[in-house]
Amino acid sequence: MTGYEIASGAVGREGTNVGDQRTVYDAALQRLSERGYGSLSWGDDGLFGTFAAAYAACTQVSLTALTGVSGELDGTGQGLTGVARNARDTEDFNAEDVGGITWA
Numbered sequence: 001m002t003g004y005e006i007a008s009g010a011v012g013r014e015g016t017n018v019g020d021q022r023t024v025y026d027a028a029l030q031r032l033s034e035r036g037y038g039s040l041s042w043g044d045d046g047l048f049g050t051f052a053a054a055y056a057a058c059t060q061v062s063l064t065a066l067t068g069v070s071g072e073l074d075g076t077g078q079g080l081t082g083v084a085r086n087a088r089d090t091e092d093f094n095a096e097d098v099g100g101i102t103w104a
Contacts, residue, residue, distance in 0.1 A: 008091070012084030019077025026070050033063050 006083065006087045008084040008087040011080050011087070015077050015080030015082075015084060017077075018073060018080060022070055022073040022077065025073055029063070029066055029070065032066075
């Protein structure tokens with residue numbers, strides 16, 4: 001034992017959990033985007049209008065940036081699931097290979 005063993009079952013489960021969190025995250029992000037530009041409802045065309053426009057622009061940039069996190073959650077979940085699958089496949093191959101050795 002090297003101390004670097006992978007508990008492939010646990011890693012696979014957590015990979016699925018991380019992937020599932022993307023759905024939850026996307027739903028929350030959808031609710032934020034449906035709120036729209038809250039500042040536009042303030043109805044001020046005067047000096048405060050500049051602030052409202054900047055607020056709306058910041059809201060849009062933030063939502064765009066947060067959309068990227070969704071992809072990272074998905075990629076991380078798929079990566080963990082892939083690691084678990086590769087570890088299991090390697091362990092299975094090694095077990096078959098060792099079982100096929102003929103000792104003289």
